[in-house]
Amino acid sequence: MVEKKVQCPKCGKILTSSGNPGDVVRITCPSCGTEGKVTFKKTVSTKDAAIEVFNLRKVYGDLVAVNNISFSVKKGEVFAFLGPNGAGKTTTVEMIESIRVPAGGQIKILGKDIKTSFDDIKDKIGILPQEFHSFERLTVRETLAYFSSLYEKRASIDGIIDAMDLKDEEKKLYKDLSGGLKQRVGVAISLVNDPDIIFLDEPTTGLDPKARREVWEVIAGLRNRGKTVFLTTHYMEEAEYLADHIAIIHKGDIIAEGSLEELINRHGEGSIFRIKDCKSKGTVDVLLNRGFKAYREGNGDIAVRIDFKERVLDILSILKHECIEYGTIDIRRSNLEEIFLKLTGAKLSEGAS
Amino acid sequence: MNTKFIVHDLFSGLKQWLRSKGTVFWTLMFPILLILIFGAIFSGVGDVEIPIVVQNLDVDDETGFTEGFIDNLSHVSALDIKTLKKGEDVDEYMKDEDISGALIIPEGFGKNLRDYINPAYPFNESDLPFNLTFIADPTDQSSVSILRSIIVGIIYESNLQITGGEKVIGVEEESSLGEEFEYIDFFVPGIIGLTIMTSMVYGSIERNTKYRKDGILRKLLTMPVTRAEWILSKMLFMLVLSFISTFVILIVGVLAWGLTVKIGIFFFVLIISTSFLFSGMGMIIGRFVKEEETADMAGGAITFPMMFLAGTFFPLDQMPEFLQAVAQVLPLYYVNEGLRNAMIYANLDKTLYFSAFVIVFAVVFFIIGVLLTKWKED
Numbered sequence: 001m002v003e004k005k006v007q008c009p010k011c012g013k014i015l016t017s018s019g020n021p022g023d024v025v026r027i028t029c030p031s032c033g034t035e036g037k038v039t040f041k042k043t044v045s046t047k048d049a050a051i052e053v054f055n056l057r058k059v060y061g062d063l064v065a066v067n068n069i070s071f072s073v074k075k076g077e078v079f080a081f082l083g084p085n086g087a088g089k090t091t092t093v094e095m096i097e098s099i100r101v102p103a104g105g106q107i108k109i110l111g112k113d114i115k116t117s118f119d120d121i122k123d124k125i126g127i128l129p130q131e132f133h134s135f136e137r138l139t140v141r142e143t144l145a146y147f148s149s150l151y152e153k154r155a156s157i158d159g160i161i162d163a164m165d166l167k168d169e170e171k172k173l174y175k176d177l178s179g180g181l182k183q184r185v186g187v188a189i190s191l192v193n194d195p196d197i198i199f200l201d202e203p204t205t206g207l208d209p210k211a212r213r214e215v216w217e218v219i220a221g222l223r224n225r226g227k228t229v230f231l232t233t234h235y236m237e238e239a240e241y242l243a244d245h246i247a248i249i250h251k252g253d254i255i256a257e258g259s260l261e262e263l264i265n266r267h268g269e270g271s272i273f274r275i276k277d278c279k280s281k282g283t284v285d286v287l288l289n290r291g292f293k294a295y296r297e298g299n300g301d302i303a304v305r306i307d308f309k310e311r312v313l314d315i316l317s318i319l320k321h322e323c324i325e326y327g328t329i330d331i332r333r334s335n336l337e338e339i340f341l342k343l344t345g346a347k348l349s350e351g352a353s
Numbered sequence: 354m355n356t357k358f359i360v361h362d363l364f365s366g367l368k369q370w371l372r373s374k375g376t377v378f379w380t381l382m383f384p385i386l387l388i389l390i391f392g393a394i395f396s397g398v399g400d401v402e403i404p405i406v407v408q409n410l411d412v413d414d415e416t417g418f419t420e421g422f423i424d425n426l427s428h429v430s431a432l433d434i435k436t437l438k439k440g441e442d443v444d445e446y447m448k449d450e451d452i453s454g455a456l457i458i459p460e461g462f463g464k465n466l467r468d469y470i471n472p473a474y475p476f477n478e479s480d481l482p483f484n485l486t487f488i489a490d491p492t493d494q495s496s497v498s499i500l501r502s503i504i505v506g507i508i509y510e511s512n513l514q515i516t517g518g519e520k521v522i523g524v525e526e527e528s529s530l531g532e533e534f535e536y537i538d539f540f541v542p543g544i545i546g547l548t549i550m551t552s553m554v555y556g557s558i559e560r561n562t563k564y565r566k567d568g569i570l571r572k573l574l575t576m577p578v579t580r581a582e583w584i585l586s587k588m589l590f591m592l593v594l595s596f597i598s599t600f601v602i603l604i605v606g607v608l609a610w611g612l613t614v615k616i617g618i619f620f621f622v623l624i625i626s627t628s629f630l631f632s633g634m635g636m637i638i639g640r641f642v643k644e645e646e647t648a649d650m651a652g653g654a655i656t657f658p659m660m661f662l663a664g665t666f667f668p669l670d671q672m673p674e675f676l677q678a679v680a681q682v683l684p685l686y687y688v689n690e691g692l693r694n695a696m697i698y699a700n701l702d703k704t705l706y707f708s709a710f711v712i713v714f715a716v717v718f719f720i721i722g723v724l725l726t727k728w729k730e731d
Contacts, residue, residue: 060731097575100730122577129568137369149361150576173372189572 010034020266024255039070039254049108050075050197050228051096056105058091058252065091067252068105073245075196078219078229080243082236082336084348088252089232090130093201096230097127109197123153126190130201130232133182136175140166140185143174148192155194163225164188164218180211187218197228204238216241236336236348248340255343260336267342268334273304273315277327286322287315306331358578359586366590380598384548385605391666392537392610402433403496406446406455406488410439414463422458422511422522429503443488454500457486469521482523489526498535501526537610542692543665545602546685549595549624550631550659554652556591557635561726562645570728584723588632595628619695619704623711627688630715634684636722659685684714 004017008029017038019025025038051073058066066088073079081089094100096107098118107114109121134143144157161170164184169177174185183203190198200219204212212235219242222229233239239246240260247257256263264270274297275283283302287294292315293305304315312331319326340348370376407426411419427434437446443455465483468474487504489497508522515521564570573583606612635652642648660666662676663685669677680686691707694700 094571094730097571099571099574099728119577122575125575127572127575129571131566131568132572133567134569135365135369137372138365142365142368146361146365147572147576149358150355150578152577 004038004040006036006038008032008034009036023266024253024257037253048074050077050110051079051230052106052108053092053096054106054108056092056095056107057103058088058095058100059103064252066095066102069249069252069254070105071247071254071257073197073228073230075228076223076226077244078223078231078242080239080246081230081232081249082234082239082243082246082340082348083232083249084234084346087234087249089234089249090201092249093199093230093232097125097199099129123151123193124196125199126193126195126197127199128183128186128190128201128203130205132186134174134185134189137173139171139173140177140188141170143185144188144192147189151193153193155191157192160188160191163191163221178211180207180214183207183211183215184218187215187222191222195227197230198222199230201232202234203231204233204235212238234348236340240336246336248336248343250340250344250346256339263336263339264334267339269338269342270305270307271309271331271333273306273312274330274332275302275304275319275324275326276329278302278324279326280322280324283322283324286318286324290314290318355578355582359582359589362583362586363590363593366587367593370594380548380552380594381601384544384598384602387544388537388541388602388605389609391540392606403431403454403499404433404435404450404452405500406435406437406443406450406452407458408437408439408441408443408455409458410460411458411462411464412439413460416463416467418466419458419463422462422507425507425511426456429507431499431503447488447490453490453496455488456504457488459483459485466515466521470515482520484523484525487524487526502535537606537612538697539668539693540666541602541606541610541612541614542696543689545599545624546627546663546688546692547660547665548598548602549627550685550688551656552594552598553591553628553631554635554638554656555649556587556594557632557722558639558645558648558652560587561636561639562643562648565643566645571730574728580723580726580728584726588629591632592625592628595624599624614696615699616696619708620692623688623691623695623708626708626711626715629719630684630688630711631718633715633718633720633722636726637718640722640725640727659683662686664689684711684718687711687714 004019006015006017006027007013008015008031011029011032011034013029013031015027015029017025017027019038019040023040025040026035027038028035049072053072054070055068056066056070057064057068069088069092081092083089091100095102096109096114098114110124112121114121135146138146141157141161144160148154148157161167164187166181166184166188169181169185174182177185187198187200187203190200203219204215207215216238219229219231223242223244229242231238231242243260245257245259246263247254248263249255256267258266278301284294284296287302287304292311295303297303306312306315318324337348340346370380407423409419409423414420426432435446435450435452437443437455443457446452447455462483462485465480468476469481469483485504485508487501489501504524508524511522512520561570603612603614607614634655638651638655639648642651662672663680663683664672665685669680669686672680687707687710691704691711694703694707
């Protein structure tokens with residue numbers, strides 16, 4: 001827990017707020033009632049940071065698309081930028097990629113400010129833009145050779161084809177590939193210069209579940225090869241499956257940040273131990289007397305909130321010793337969708353507005 | 354300068370172009386078909402007889418020369434002679450019967466010839482040559498060009514018989530085209546201009562709208578290639594394409610219609626300038642109309658009327674005066690006229706004049722196009 005002093009932008013009063021690194025804490029000025037948020041940045045030493053973003057801001061007319069956000073991405077991790085459509089993910093990643101010009105803030109990639117040194121960084125990054133579509137009438141191998149010819153430092157095209165499992169498709173024209181394969185080729189293109197950092201902007205949007213899984217395996221493979229991956233997505237399962245670190249963005253603000261475990265521990269409701277078809281009366285009372293947060297749900301199931309996995313054994317032991325009859329049990333922990341709902345009041349899959 | 358990329362881009366572009374049957378068709382086959390179809394329509398291929406009105410105003414001739422000349426005409430198998438009596442309206446007859454040419458033999462024609470040949474009669478040198486009048490329908494250049502060449506041939510032969518070659522008999526004509534050229538000579542440079550215009554405008558539009566939509570421009574922004582290198586490599590590809598289509602059109606023109614072309618430095622200057630000119634125009638369109646389909650429509654809205662108004666298919670002087678004035682502001686008009694003067698008429702003064710306009714247009718359009726084209730997003 002750290003403390004942070006902030007100044008009220010309206011009355012100027014100095015306020016103190018406390019939170020853990022990665023937290024975004026709401027604060028209300030006791031003098032004037034102004035509401036605001038205090039972000040507790042998760043600090044990554046510059047030496048370990050692949051990407052550092054400080055107070056990044058983008059404005060379109062009256063719309064604040066990205067609102068003074070700050071975060072760091074560690075070398076070698078998969079960093080998921082999770083948020084619904086229109087939350088500011090692509091605007092942010094495209095500012096980091098130097099495609100859009102920020103209204104304010106600073107971005108460093110591998111310690112270099114992109115405003116002044118982006119040309120030096122180009123060799124070290126690979127990107128897959130959102131809805132990327134390559135040249136229709138080049139084969140997979142020709143496509144890779146084309147983009148490879150731009151770089152001085154080149155990865156072996158055969159190596160990329162093998163790693164991306166594209167051997168059977170290397171002679172096919174891009175236009176003849178399925179959606180999943182096209183995205184795989186898109187990822188493959190981003191590897192032609194053997195980059196340190198790979199930006200993948202919504203790489204699985206529009207793909208069927210099978211194709212999405214295939215792309216996930218490719219991304220997981222990148223991490224295994226030591227690459228840093230900056231992934232934007234609005235699929236919470238994608239972030240849960242792939243990410244070492246997740247930043248949740250909503251209406252231009254980062255509302256939570258951390259590993260999946262940290263986010264669940266900090267913002268989740270723990271896990272729910274659910275007892276179905278319980279025939280013994282008084283079970284809820286038994287559990288309450290033993291210090292558990294138990295309650296009966298609308299459908300008659302008994303739900304027990306558990307904070308530590310060790311408590312599962314305690315519940316099972318109580319059920320056995322008290323001769324409680326029941327049908328089945330299941331344990332489900334909080335997920336990102338629930339966390340997003342809790343933090344914003346909206347569903348992740350429903351969009352930002 | 355990343356020359357490896359530029360060369361790679363050129364060959365990748367050609368590969369993709371060849372693999373797109375539709376693009377190859379519109380770039381090569383379409384102009385070829387135009388040449389073949391228009392050439393066939395306007396050049397009057399086949400063994401047909403072309404009707405011609407012959408009106409003899411020299412009906413009182415007693416020398417036999419006029420009669421002999423008309424007799425010579427009637428022996429030409431390609432002519433279907435319709436005789437019109439003195440006093441009848443030639444223009445009206447031509448219009449009613451849909452005949453494209455008429456030859457008027459003036460009064461005193463036979464007597465003049467006799468006077469010239471027979472020293473016993475007085476003769477004034479300043480009366481030479483004795484001119485026939487050839488009335489041509491400017492809307493039917495194909496028949497007119499054949500009639501003209503036949504009449505010129507008969508007159509040449511007659512002069513040869515009478516004087517051994519001195520020009521005694523001549524012909525007067527108000528013609529929109531140079532006397533020694535045929536419609537196909539006029540048409541082929543127009544098709545070259547048209548083909549370069551469409552492939553450059555649409556090529557540029559594709560690069561600036563489709564590549565933007567597909568994320569290729571965004572990707573290039575993050576790669577070690579400058580905008581100058583990219584534009585240079587694309588222009589190189591487009592120039593190669595321009596020359597391929599130009600030479601294919603020329604080869605078809607030469608093989609199918611016996612076209613005679615003069616290829617000099619200005620021919621190349623014009624092809625290169627034209628390519629830059631219309632690439633610039635495409636970039637400007639692509640900058641303001643970002644949706645791919647809308648940009649294609651905008652390209653069509655600009656190139657299609659220009660195709661008809663800039664003297665591609667018909668000589669400008671056959672169009673109403675206000676449309677002729679419109680043509681003066683259309684870049685394609687200067688391209689067409691420049692190419693005609695450079696490769697067909699071999700008129701250096703006019704070539705320089707029109708080339709200067711094309712070069713200025715090219716510089717202005719290309720620079721504006723490059724300045725307006727941006728890769729970065731808002």
